[in-house]
Amino acid sequence: MQREVEAASEGGRAMKTKWPGQIAVVLSRDIKGKCNPITVGWHMTTSFYPPMMAISIGKTRYPCEIICNAKEFIVAFITQSQYEEYMSYGSCTGRNVDKLKEQKTVTRPASRINSVLMDDANSNFVCPLINELETGDHCIFSAEIVSAHMNTKLLDDVK
Numbered sequence: 001m002q003r004e005v006e007a008a009s010e011g012g013r014a015m016k017t018k019w020p021g022q023i024a025v026v027l028s029r030d031i032k033g034k035c036n037p038i039t040v041g042w043h044m045t046t047s048f049y050p051p052m053m054a055i056s057i058g059k060t061r062y063p064c065e066i067i068c069n070a071k072e073f074i075v076a077f078i079t080q081s082q083y084e085e086y087m088s089y090g091s092c093t094g095r096n097v098d099k100l101k102e103q104k105t106v107t108r109p110a111s112r113i114n115s116v117l118m119d120d121a122n123s124n125f126v127c128p129l130i131n132e133l134e135t136g137d138h139c140i141f142s143a144e145i146v147s148a149h150m151n152t153k154l155l156d157d158v159k
Contacts, residue, residue, distance in 0.1 A: 036094035051145040076121035
């Protein structure tokens with residue numbers, strides 16, 4: 001049975017029922033040079049030509065500040081088996097913690113922007129920022145996908 005709820009008071013709780021949804025990890029480098037990951041559920045493809053993607057991050061979150069300064073980010077799609085490990089990226093701030101080092105995440109430098117790729121992810125999308133849009137308590141970042149990296153180990157398993 002469905003019941004209608006007031007969007008302003010109960011809408012956020014109702015939105016949480018949309019899970020399971022695919023989780024992504026967004027990585028960007030702060031002004032001190034540290035790459036910071038955050039787990040996000042709000043992401044989408046926005047264009048095929050040119051290829052573009054958008055993410056939404058809370059304005060008070062540290063990655064929002066980083067992306068506003070860096071003007072670029074990586075979107076990494078993880079495997080189901082990585083879910084528990086990488087959910088921690090959204091549970092503490094990267095201001096004071098090196099989350100990649102703490103989780104022993106294997107990364108390598110991205111070639112088109114100043115960030116890192118997650119080696120074990122299904123795929124990594126390299127995204128220079130095109131636009132920002134403030135939407136209530138979140139900011140939507142749209143970016144062009146300038147390169148994509150796929151995990152060939154996982155692709156071999158899909159055949």
